[in-house]
Amino acid sequence: MTDILAVRDVRKTFGVVRAVDGVSFTVRRGTITGLLGRNGAGKTTTIRMITGIFMPDSGSIEWHGGTDGRPFGDRIGYLPEERGLYKQMRVGELLLFLAEIKGCRPADVRGKVDGWLERFELTDKRNAKVEELSKGNQQKVQLIGTLLHDPDLIILDEPQSGLDPVNAVLVRNLLQDLRHEGKTILLSTHMMAEAEKMADELMLIHRGKVVLEGTLDEVRASFGKNTLHLEFDGDGAFLETLPQVRRASIVNNAAELSLAEGADPQDILREAMNRVRIRRFELAAPSLEQIFIEKVGEETLLHEEVAR
Amino acid sequence: MKKMLAVLKREYLQTVRRKMFMIMTLLMPLLMAGAIFIPTLMIERGMGLKRIAVIDGSGQLRDAFFEPETKNEEADIELGAKRRDLPQQIATEYVPAANAKLDDTAKPYLERLKLDKGANKVDGVFLIPTDALTSPKAQLRYFSRSATDFVTQGRLSSRVNRAVQQYRLAKRGITANEADELLKDLDVESVQLSKTGEQKKGGAANFLVGFVLTALLIIPSFVYGLEIMRGIIQEKNDRVVEVLVSSMSPSELLVGKILGVAAVGLTQITVWFVMSTALGTYAGAMAAFGGMNVMQLLRPSTFIYFFIFFLLAYLTYVCVYAIGGAVCNSDREAQQLIAPITMLMMLPWFLMAGILTNPDSGLSVAFSLSPVFGPLTMYVRTLVAEPPMWHIAVSIAVSILTIAAFFWVTAKIFRVGILSYGKRPTIPELWRWLKVA
Numbered sequence: 001m002t003d004i005l006a007v008r009d010v011r012k013t014f015g016v017v018r019a020v021d022g023v024s025f026t027v028r029r030g031t032i033t034g035l036l037g038r039n040g041a042g043k044t045t046t047i048r049m050i051t052g053i054f055m056p057d058s059g060s061i062e063w064h065g066g067t068d069g070r071p072f073g074d075r076i077g078y079l080p081e082e083r084g085l086y087k088q089m090r091v092g093e094l095l096l097f098l099a100e101i102k103g104c105r106p107a108d109v110r111g112k113v114d115g116w117l118e119r120f121e122l123t124d125k126r127n128a129k130v131e132e133l134s135k136g137n138q139q140k141v142q143l144i145g146t147l148l149h150d151p152d153l154i155i156l157d158e159p160q161s162g163l164d165p166v167n168a169v170l171v172r173n174l175l176q177d178l179r180h181e182g183k184t185i186l187l188s189t190h191m192m193a194e195a196e197k198m199a200d201e202l203m204l205i206h207r208g209k210v211v212l213e214g215t216l217d218e219v220r221a222s223f224g225k226n227t228l229h230l231e232f233d234g235d236g237a238f239l240e241t242l243p244q245v246r247r248a249s250i251v252n253n254a255a256e257l258s259l260a261e262g263a264d265p266q267d268i269l270r271e272a273m274n275r276v277r278i279r280r281f282e283l284a285a286p287s288l289e290q291i292f293i294e295k296v297g298e299e300t301l302l303h304e305e306v307a308r
Numbered sequence: 309m310k311k312m313l314a315v316l317k318r319e320y321l322q323t324v325r326r327k328m329f330m331i332m333t334l335l336m337p338l339l340m341a342g343a344i345f346i347p348t349l350m351i352e353r354g355m356g357l358k359r360i361a362v363i364d365g366s367g368q369l370r371d372a373f374f375e376p377e378t379k380n381e382e383a384d385i386e387l388g389a390k391r392r393d394l395p396q397q398i399a400t401e402y403v404p405a406a407n408a409k410l411d412d413t414a415k416p417y418l419e420r421l422k423l424d425k426g427a428n429k430v431d432g433v434f435l436i437p438t439d440a441l442t443s444p445k446a447q448l449r450y451f452s453r454s455a456t457d458f459v460t461q462g463r464l465s466s467r468v469n470r471a472v473q474q475y476r477l478a479k480r481g482i483t484a485n486e487a488d489e490l491l492k493d494l495d496v497e498s499v500q501l502s503k504t505g506e507q508k509k510g511g512a513a514n515f516l517v518g519f520v521l522t523a524l525l526i527i528p529s530f531v532y533g534l535e536i537m538r539g540i541i542q543e544k545n546d547r548v549v550e551v552l553v554s555s556m557s558p559s560e561l562l563v564g565k566i567l568g569v570a571a572v573g574l575t576q577i578t579v580w581f582v583m584s585t586a587l588g589t590y591a592g593a594m595a596a597f598g599g600m601n602v603m604q605l606l607r608p609s610t611f612i613y614f615f616i617f618f619l620l621a622y623l624t625y626v627c628v629y630a631i632g633g634a635v636c637n638s639d640r641e642a643q644q645l646i647a648p649i650t651m652l653m654m655l656p657w658f659l660m661a662g663i664l665t666n667p668d669s670g671l672s673v674a675f676s677l678s679p680v681f682g683p684l685t686m687y688v689r690t691l692v693a694e695p696p697m698w699h700i701a702v703s704i705a706v707s708i709l710t711i712a713a714f715f716w717v718t719a720k721i722f723r724v725g726i727l728s729y730g731k732r733p734t735i736p737e738l739w740r741w742l743k744v745a
Contacts, residue, residue, distance in 0.1 A: 051554035078554045084547040088322065100314035101555040145551070 003064050004029040004153055004184045005050070010059030012045050019045040021208035022059070027153070027186055027201075032179055034199030035188040036288075038296065042208040043188045044081055047157055050186075051078045074103045077151030081158050081188075083138050087131035091122065091141055094130060098145035109148055116144040120170070135162040143171065147178075154178065157188045172198060192289040202288075206296045220285035223294070227286040228257040228265055234276030244268055249290065253279075256290055311556040312564040319568025323535065324575065332531060333576050337583050340520050358431040358460055359399045361417040365438035367406025372471035374400070398460065401430065410435060421451060432457065434464050441475050518664045518691050524580065525614060526657060526684055528573045529622045530650065533629035536569050537642055540633030558723045562715075566626050573622055574615075581611065613690045620707040621683035625653060627714035634718070634725035635738065656684045667693035676703050679710035 005027040012020040020042045027033050037043045048054045050061055052073055063072050086094055092113060099109040117123045120140045125133060130141065139162045146154060159175075160168050175185055175198055189195050195202065202219050204212035212219060230239070231254045239255050240248040244263035249256045259265065265283050272278060286294070323329055362373055405413040414435055423429040432452040440446045448468060450461045470491065477487040543549045552561050628649060636642035656663065656675055663672045667689045676685040676699065686703040689695045721738060 048550070048554075051550075053550060053553050073555055076554070078551065080547050080550040082547045084549070084551040086318075086322075086543075086548055087546060089318075097314060097318050098551065101311045101552065103310060 002029050003027065005186075006062040006064060007046070007050065008060045008062065010046070010049055010056040010061065012049060012054060012057050018208050020049070020056075023205065023208070023210055024059075025203050025210060025213060027184060029184050030179060030182050031200040032175060032185045032187055032198050033201045033203060034195035035186060035203050035205065036190070036192065036195055036292065037188075037205035038190060041205045043190075043205055044157055045208075046205065047078075047155055047186070047188055051076060051155060070103060074149065075152045077102075077146040077149065077154045079142055079146040079154075079156045079159055081161075083135075083142055085130045085138060085142055085145075088129060090127050090129055091117070091133070092126045095141065095145055095148060099148040102149035102151075104149050112148055113144070116148065119174075120144060136164055136167050139163055140167065143174075151183075153184045153186065155186045155188075158190070159187065160189065160191060160194055168194075192287070192292050196288040204292065204295060211295050212291070216288075219288075219291060223286050223291055225283055225285055226259045227284060227290060228255075228259060228268060229280065229282040229284055230255040230257065230272065230278065231280035232272065232276040232278050236272075236276055238275060239268075239272065242268060242271060247293075249293075256287060258286065258290065258294070309560075312560045312567075315552075315556075315561055315564025316568040316571065319539070319565050320571045323532075323569060323572045329572065329576070332528075333579050336524070336527065337580055340524065359401065359429065360432045360434055360460065360464065361401045361403060361420070361430045362434045362436065362464070363403045363405050363410060363414045363417060364436045365405050365410040366436055366440045367404040368441060368475070369436060369468060369471050370402050370404065372467045373402055398463065406438070410438060418451060421453060432460060432464075436468060440468070441472060515664055515692075518688060519660065521610070521614065521691060522657070522660060522684065522688055524577065525618050525621060525687055526654070528576055528618075529625040530654075532569045532573050532622070533625045534646075536565060536626055537629040537633035537636075537646065538639055539565065540630060541636060541639060541642060544633075544637065559719045562630060562719055562722050566623065566630065569626065570619065570622055573618070577614070577618060610691060613687055616704065617683040617687035617690075620704065620711070621687075623711045624680055624683065624707060624714060627711065627718045628653065630718050631721050631725075634722045653680055656681045656688075660688065663688050664692055668695070673699065677706060679706055682707050682710075 003026040007023060007025050009022050009024050010020055011018070011022055023042065023046055025033075035043050035046065045054065049056045063075075086097075089097070095113045095116075096106045096109065099113075100106055114123070117126055120143075122137060122140060122144075125137060125141075130138060133141065139159075143156075143159065146156070156175075159171055163171060172194075175187070179185060179200075187195070187199060196216065199216060201215050202213060203210055214222070230236070233253060236250050236253070236255050239245060239250060239257060242257075244260050244267055245257045246260040246263075247258045257268065259268075269278070269281055364370065401417075403413060403417070414433060417430060417433045420428050420430045421433055432450060435449040435451070437446045437448070440448070448465055450464065452460070473491060474484060474487045477490070478484065482490070540549075543552065629646065632642045632646045632649075636645055659671070659675070662669075663675065663685055666672055672685060672689060673695075675681045676689050676695070678685075682703045686695070686700060690700065
């Protein structure tokens with residue numbers, strides 16, 4: 001697979017804040033690449049540089065997607081983090097306008113608008129004003145506007161925000177379909193579970209720098225199978241206090257335990273069996289969330305302590 | 309270009325469909341018509357009735373306040389004598405006081421002046437001293453509740469003075485008829501002479517029409533300038549701007565918006581001209597009734613210049629408003645920033661009376677050739693005078709250069725400002741934006 005986009009050592013400073021500090025990565029054609037990071041890590045600024053909203057202070061952004069006569073900007077579909085819709089306009093007109101500013105002729109996309117509205121169950125909202133729509137429906141309209149002009153690269157900044165679980169699944173399936181159609185998707189999110197389900201490749205940005213990148217498997221493998229996934233009945237609070245456990249995240253009746261160096265999982269199992277009823281016991285790679293906290297959290301905690 | 313047209317089209321359609329456009333389009337001509345017709349109506353119908361008590365110490369000036377046909381009536385006190393030539397009707401209550409002390413006679417009337425309402429209320433008390441006919445130093449006095457009732461005062465005093473003059477002439481053996489003839493004022497007919505020798509009636513009507521046309525020229529610029537500013541701020545707040553700027557250059561976006569709203573303005577004035585043409589016949593008839601021919605002022609050149617200077621004024625102001633929109637984050641913030649600038653840009657409007665009466669004065673010429681103020685002032689000059697062609701050419705050229713410069717600055721500030729969501733930039737920051745962008 002070939003790269004469609006290469007970001008090379010881009011930097012962007014706002015006043016004294018280094019929003020993006022030497023970020024490099026490539027996006028491979030036909031994949032979903034997840035751009036991960038906390039709020040304010042530099043994800044949105046990076047995306048704005050790719051979409052040409054900001055010029056990078058230094059570094060370059062190269063398009064390798066070949067050419068079909070359309071300018072680069074028209075081959076990108078961009079869904080901004082916050083809704084970017086004219087609230088006073090009617091849904092149908094707005095979608096035509098969004099396609100028009102991407103260089104499409106209104107006559108050519110009219111049929112597509114109908115198709116998309118149907119797919120998103122919005123056909124009856126065609127003549128409604130955007131401001132009359134629910135937040136979730138506005139998000140769906142925005143997503144249609146991102147896809148109408150048949151972009152090669154689809155850049156989505158937090159596409160799941162404001163969606164209920166049903167619509168979230170709808171969007172997730174849509175993204176999978178698009179990938180199968182050969183589209184490339186760059187997906188920015190701070191929801192690790194989402195990224196884990198969707199992304200082929202990951203990029204973790206922290207404080208304006210890429211701190212981790214690779215395929216999901218690569219990333220996980222690099223952390224080894226040193227994590228215990230437990231499900232149990234009873235009070236699992238004690239798990240955190242075990243000497244073999246380096247860090248624990250316990251939610252209700254499930255726990256994800258990072259093991260200390262040289263720790264034997266069997267010891268933990270034995271200890272746990274004495275206290276709670278075990279329903280699941282698995283030694284596996286850490287979840288993306290754990291990796292994220294491992295990579296970012298400790299450093300952040302450290303920083304905050306130094307600051308204190 | 310295609311994208312710019314898409315923005316233009318959206319901007320145009322969205323604005324034209326708004327209620328505000330309908331209201332502006334229908335209401336403005338009504339307001340303007342009101343501005344023409346209400347003064348005419350006031351002259352026609354008067355501003356209401358004023359009751360004035362005239363205390364005549366000389367006892368001989370009754371005729372000055374009543375028409376000859378009311379002379380034979382018995383009563384000395386006469387209410388409701390109407391004067392069609394006065395801006396308001398004056399009902400005069402005439403009190404001869406030749407044999408009494410003037411102040412004593414006046415006292416009850418001055419008391420009645422203090423009343424707030426009722427049949428006894430008077431609006432003014434006019435005192436004519438005993439020696440009014442004999443002493444050139446005699447002083448007339450007018451008491452009223454309002455300090456600004458100089459119109460009534462002027463009317464009353466001119467009546468008395470005319471009578472006093474007639475009395476003095478009569479003393480020298482000149483009869484009343486002869487005196488009327490001697491004292492007759494001559495009418496002035498005001499004529500505007502063009503360079504080609506064409507003669508036209510001028511005067512007050514031209515002044516009024518000048519005001520109205522200038523208002524029509526300038527008001528849309530400010531109204532739609534504000535529209536653009538608010539539109540940009542809303543796009544920023546709704547984050548639409550991110551989608552727009554990732555699809556086209558900020559200059560394309562800016563040009564599309566400005567031309568879209570310009571098209572709205574042109575649509576509006578076209579509607580107005582159609583309406584005014586329909587109304588023109590009626591307006592012409594009305595004005596002709598008052599002895600003035602408004603239509604002679606509305607030459608073809610009036611309309612051509614109107615379109616030229618409308619566009620120049622419009623584009624100048626709109627650029628300024630677009631900058632306001634780009635650097636501010638809320639309507640309120642923008643209003644505060646733009647209010648003093650608007651006042652400055654409207655300077656020619658505040659000086660309009662001076663420019664209309666002295667269209668070729670140094671100040672008028674300077675304003676008409678300067679940037680920003682040029683279009684409005686020059687239009688007024690073409691309307692009421694005949695400025696040299698080179699003045700018009702220079703004014704247009706200066707305006708075009710100004711617009712080009714403003715546009716350049718606006719595009720640069722727009723580029724940076726449209727995506728800055730933080731606090732409003734300071735002047736040094738703006739300067740940096742200009743250099744960096």
